[in-house]
Amino acid sequence: MAEPATYQDPAVVQRVLRRTKTVAIVGLSSNPLRASHFVGFYAMRHGYRVIPVNPREEAVLGQRSYPTLADIPEPVDLVDVFRAPPAVPAIAKDAVTIGAGALWLQFEVISPEGAALAAEAGLDVVMDRCFKIEHARYLGRMHVLGFNTGVVSARRVGFS
Template sequence: MTFSNPTRERLKEILQASQNIAVVGLSDKQDRVSYMVSEAMQAKGYTIIPVNPAAKGPILGQTTYAALKDIPVPVDIVNVFRRSEHTPEVAEEAVAIGAKTLWLQLGIASDEAAAIAEAGGLEVVMDRCIKVEDSILLPQGKSGQ
């Protein structure tokens, strides 16, 4: 079966219903795309939860966790900034913590990760930038709709 992303309308619903976004591979370097995207999403009102085992402290003012399983609050979206070959493991972790959506950033896709996540009941978005989609679908923010 060929993977297809949710419709734009469904992406809007996912974003509207989501608050906590765990960002796997979030860099503490401000010039990295993961940092810029997460900073923009945080400014739009989402709670960003950094996941980076190499980080030496908070990122974007938030406690950084080594793994998804260490996060003490429910996660709506697991947003992934890791190479495609690392995403099946992330998908397994996302299923294990009961996340609702696995979102692989622009340029990242894995049929294996998608199959794992879907089998675990998660919705899957691949090869899409969450910041771009949010800007297009919710230009006024979640409360402005």
């Protein structure tokens, strides 16, 4: 297995968080107890446009769901994946085809092949990381629950 740390560069993570306006979440579930739902809910709260990609859902979090990335009729900045690793290479290809700027693979969605495919096409890639946690670490309020953000800074910044 490729070392996931290759796709966990803090600078890339922060660039993706800041450049993204629209995120397509592949495998977004309407079950509020699923991790994907937590992430989708959180992303919407923090101002991202969330587009569910899940053939088994009509709509999630009030947003129309599309069967595949190729069906989305608008530009997508980030493709965030909650699917088993074998599904990732095909999703990565679709992400390249629709012109997404970045591919994000959630915890345990480890696919060196899919990651390399997207990276070679020029996409920013993050793997085995959670979009919600990384947003909370750098831009949000992860620190209020005593988590180690790893951030050491004397700059005064606002939190969203």
